[in-house]
Amino acid sequence: MGRAILMILCSVLFALTPINHHGKMEIRASQEWDTFILQFQYLISDEKYELAERMLHNRLPQMEQYVETLSDEERSMWHILVEPLATNNSHDFKKDAGRLVMFMSAVTDEDPTLFTEQALSEIRQDLQNVFMPVDDIAQQWDVLAPTVQVFYPGAEIEKITVSITSLNSNDTVEARDTAFLQIDDLIKNSKTPTLDALLWTVLTIGGTIILTLSYVSIRKFKGHKAAVLSRKSENS
Numbered sequence: 203m204g205r206a207i208l209m210i211l212c213s214v215l216f217a218l219t220p221i222n223h224h225g226k227m228e229i230r231a232s233q234e235w236d237t238f239i240l241q242f243q244y245l246i247s248d249e250k251y252e253l254a255e256r257m258l259h260n261r262l263p264q265m266e267q268y269v270e271t272l273s274d275e276e277r278s279m280w281h282i283l284v285e286p287l288a289t290n291n292s293h294d295f296k297k298d299a300g301r302l303v304m305f306m307s308a309v310t311d312e313d314p315t316l317f318t319e320q321a322l323s324e325i326r327q328d329l330q331n332v333f334m335p336v337d338d339i340a341q342q343w344d345v346l347a348p349t350v351q352v353f354y355p356g357a358e359i360e361k362i363t364v365s366i367t368s369l370n371s372n373d374t375v376e377a378r379d380t381a382f383l384q385i386d387d388l389i390k391n392s393k394t395p396t397l398d399a400l401l402w403t404v405l406t407i408g409g410t411i412i413l414t415l416s417y418v419s420i421r422k423f424k425g426h427k428a429a430v431l432s433r434k435s436e437n438s
Contacts, residue, residue, distance in 0.1 A: 287302060305348055336366075
């Protein structure tokens with residue numbers, strides 16, 4: 203039984219080691235992209251678009267390698283957002299860059315859905331602030347919408363876009379409430395995040411250990427019981 207337990211513990215350590223290593227790699231990748239995003243944002247804020255474009259082109263090969271680790275939906279959206287910037291076909295570099303920055307900030311976050319939810323909450327809060335200019339709210343939503351499309355599949359983005367856009371010609375409390383409620387419903391109806399892969403691994407391995415130990419204990423108990431019965435039969 204001792205050998206069985208030792209083998210199980212070794213299996214657990216072997217199984218968890220790659221996961222921890224992968225986690226460290228993800229942390230390093232996230233930190234690298236945080237630095238890139240911050241520098242890229244500074245260049246955009248200073249309207250140094252040529253430098254920002256050059257920086258993007260220099261990092262594209264590395265970015266493409268990272269994007270290959272993302273889901274199909276995330277990869278598809280990344281290509282949509284980066285193409286006009288990478289091919290010099292952007293009609294509004296600042297706006298397109300803002301969309302890409304928002305998306306990259308989300309996908310490199312520990313919890314992309316929560317990150318997106320917080321950004322939505324900020325827009326929802328601004329809608330309740332009558333002193334917040336409509337143009338600022340519309341710009342925030344325009345930058346965030348592609349990210350929402352990825353992490354809130356099935357969201358009625360077009361309806362929210364129409365409601366926020368209509369504020370330009372009809373900035374009333376009722377119109378703001380309509381957009382507010384649409385975003386509020388979007389947040390409330392978001393799907394519950396799934397358990398982390400590490401947690402699933404721990405649960406699976408833990409369950410295997412319990413089942414194995416239970417099986418060994420039962421076999422040992424049955425063997426002991428059979429031995430006792432055998433001795434009683436011999437003595438009778």
